[in-house]
Amino acid sequence: MNKPALAAIPVFKLYGESLEWPTPDLLHCEPISQRSREHHWEIKPHRHADLCQLLFVRRGQAQLEVEGQRTLLGESAVQVLPPLSVHGFRFSEDIEGYVVTLAAPLVGHLQAQLGAAENTLSKSASYPARGDVEYLNELFAALQNEYQGQQPAREMLMHALVSMIVVWVGRQALQRSSASQRPQRAREYFNGFIQLVETHYREHVKVEELAHRLGISVSHLNGTCRELAGQPALQIIHERQLLEAKRLLTYTGMTIYEISADLGFSDPTNFTRLFRRRVGISPKVFRDRLKADQANDPGPPSLT
Missing domain, CATH: 2.60.120.280 (Regulatory protein AraC)
Known part of the structure; x- marks a missing residue:
């Protein structure tokens, strides 16, 4: 999508x-x-x-x-x-x-x-x-x-x-x-985790499963993520989901329900709850504000 x-x-x-x-x-x-x-x-x-x-x-x-x-x-x-x-x-x-x-x-x-x-x-x-x-x-x-x-x-x-x-x-x-170099092994784990997140962020795979695929414990993975990214593993997953949500809200006409489904949420309410908790506003308000900003700012002429 x-x-x-x-x-x-x-x-x-x-x-x-x-x-x-x-x-x-x-x-x-x-x-x-x-x-x-x-x-x-x-x-x-x-x-x-x-x-x-x-x-x-x-x-x-x-x-x-x-x-x-x-x-x-x-x-x-x-x-x-x-x-x-x-x-x-x-x-x-x-x-x-x-x-x-x-x-x-x-x-x-x-x-x-x-x-x-x-x-x-x-x-x-x-x-x-x-x-x-x-x-x-x-x-x-x-x-x-x-x-x-x-x-x-x-x-x-x-x-x-x-x-x-x-x-x-x-x-x-x-x-x-x-x-910014860190011990090579830790960086390898972190890079492997980021690759897994990029591949599976729509599937809502549990942190435990991702840690298992990397061959380390959940606490080891969270410690590595905090050291190299300043946030735990689950938060990194959520940030990737929210980045995609913002792009879809900004650049497409997909409904909130469609975006929620595209990102693997079984219930749009859960998507909206996560978005509001992390962004501070609901997906609808986020999109409405974008439209209001565009309406108030005509910008350059349309390009064809």
Whole structure:
């Protein structure tokens, strides 16, 4: 039942344009303000089928919605948006920064050269710029200048600049991974549990059964989940169910009953009770508020 939700989310090459890639280059670069100003500083949730984007916020604020999770970038940072991730933005009018869009062949080339950080461009993540703000701004500004020009060896220099940016992002990802490392065995159990949750969250499998499949006790599993995720195993399962519920409520016209059944609840009352307990409001109120927000905010013109 995931297909209706994804089908309702627009797929763009570049937001607000046709599906035709507008440049012979394997990348596209533009200031954040260029496109967001045209859409009243808001880019509605959408996804790209085969493009990766690097969003560099130098100054101003950006409210990001990635896979239903909202975060606020109130400091300079680089945001990675991999292919097919559902994302949208709302920018402050004083926003300064750049958006670089990379086509699949270039992404593959860059990832092959990243070594230990090869998965950097395939995961949504935000990396604070901190002391590297001006260094990054010089790289992005140089890339933008080169993209707009027609100097000799233009493509070579653009790819060199993008490589420098991606190397910076890859190193940040490695530092973050190193800083958060836990005993390897515990991480293996946790990763195995997350995979089981992703496969079976609609089936309401008991925590005891999942622990048994991993070959550990329930207390061991809960301890590992608390250590690495800050919450017990059952709560992680519920969070995955609620994430899917929010996506279906937001992007499809399925009824509450249909969503409840799709998520494996035998009784819609149990679904509503869980949703209200964890989210603070009922599924109906959640959807009604979304509709009210959309009605009060006309946003950019409809795209066809």
